[in-house]
Amino acid sequence: MTDTQYDNIPPGPGWQPAYIKKSRGAGFWVAVGLASFFFLCTLLLFMLFIGSLVLSKALITSTATKGKKQAAETVIEGSGESKVAIIPVKGILSNESAEGLFIEKPSIVEVVKQHLEQATCDTHVKAILLEVDSPGGGITASDIIYNQIIKFKAETQKKVVVYMQDIAASGGYYVSAAADAIVAHPTTITGSIGVIMPLINVAELINRYGIKDNSIASGNLKEIGSPLKQMTADEAAVLKNIIDEMYMQFVKVVSTGRNLDIEAVKKIADGRIYTGKQALENGLVDQLGYLEDAIGLTKKLAGLTEATIVRYEEHYGLADLFGLMSRKLFHNNTIRLDISQLQERGDTRPMYLWNGYSKRE
Known part of the structure; x- marks a missing residue:
């Protein structure tokens, strides 16, 4: 079969001439933009991290050699x-x-x-x-x-x-x-x-709701100032002094x-x-x-x-x-x-x- 005969064969389904390029959709360019953005952000954060370590060491060295910051x-x-x-x-x-x-x-x-x-x-x-x-x-x-x-x-x-x-x-x-x-x-x-000396007491409030304070203390004055119990006269005297x-x-x-x-x-x-x-x-x-x-x-x-x-x-x-x-x-x-x-x-x-x-x- 001659070249001219091949030229007359009709193209198959979906065929396009070689010189026609398939156009990119909007989604493709959005994906490219997002990928570029996240790449640049990651690169920037990495650079900041490295810079922070280097500058921190420099600051410590500077402080040790030059004294306190003026x-x-x-x-x-x-x-x-x-x-x-x-x-x-x-x-x-x-x-x-x-x-x-x-x-x-x-x-x-x-x-x-x-x-x-x-x-x-x-x-x-x-x-x-x-x-x-x-x-x-x-x-x-x-x-x-x-x-x-x-x-x-x-x-x-x-x-x-x-x-x-x-x-x-x-x-x-x-x-x-x-x-x-x-x-x-x-x-x-x-x-x-x-x-x-700011002291807030919520003993009456927690008692109203059936809440009990079961703290164990080593002495009568160990819980002085506790917001969960009423202050005694002895405790008040200690704080007043x-x-x-x-x-x-x-x-x-x-x-x-x-x-x-x-x-x-x-x-x-x-x-x-x-x-x-x-x-x-x-x-x-x-x-x-x-x-x-x-x-x-x-x-x-x-x-x-x-x-x-x-x-x-x-x-x-x-x-x-x-x-x-x-x-x-x-x-x-x-x-x-x-x-x-x-x-x-x-x-x-x-x-x-x-x-x-x-x-x-």
Whole structure:
């Protein structure tokens, strides 16, 4: 059969000329797009993981060789070699770090300590201005910060001034009492000198529903403060003695810091809060004013006519993020996710805290 005869044979079913390409459907391209997306995401996560391990090691090495991380200095105003360092003391006072899933920030106690150490080592810093905006917090945290300030003053002979912002109550006032002078904003809420130990009792509620507490204790006072049983007179007396001791410590701190008689402090230390004006009338602050007034007073006490005002600030970059992420998730080369860290826990310990404070998000 000749070539011409082959050319005349009709094509079979489904036959298409070679030059006609079969078109791709929409589903094909969607599948390709999704596959590419997931591949790139996997690659990115892998790179982040490797980067976090490398940067974490670099951070540890850097910390060991160069010392602790220095706070960033933001210039507020002024000029000259002499500096006044503004150190913020804000939020609930605690010596526990703020932990999240990937980020762990140091406690306010540790931050203040680092800032004071930085100001101690910097010979250009001639005085400190503490910006206090806190309702207080833990007794131990408040006392540690207070003693860090006292130690700073003793070692450096540098002046410390407090500028109270919205709230400087209870533990917030406790740490303020360490300063050489206190300036309160006209709208400041301060005072709340006293101790509180939050205790919730649900004994009647659980009894109503037939729930029984079968805890076994080694002594009559072992279950003191338990929310599942009614408090006895002996238990109340024990807790009251503890509260009174912590209260007198607070009173002595105020008496020493404000140069007031113990009995005079007791009269105003009944737990009530004061406005800035009321605090001034009761000798708890030295003057009312704004930030510029506090800066002016700080410079005056330090004998400065000219100074650069800087604020210490904690900045967290990508290196910190990666380092903290790796330490959080891959401690000792083992993945760990502590779900309990994501839960809020009640606090029943004695506190220098103004309970009227509402936590701001």
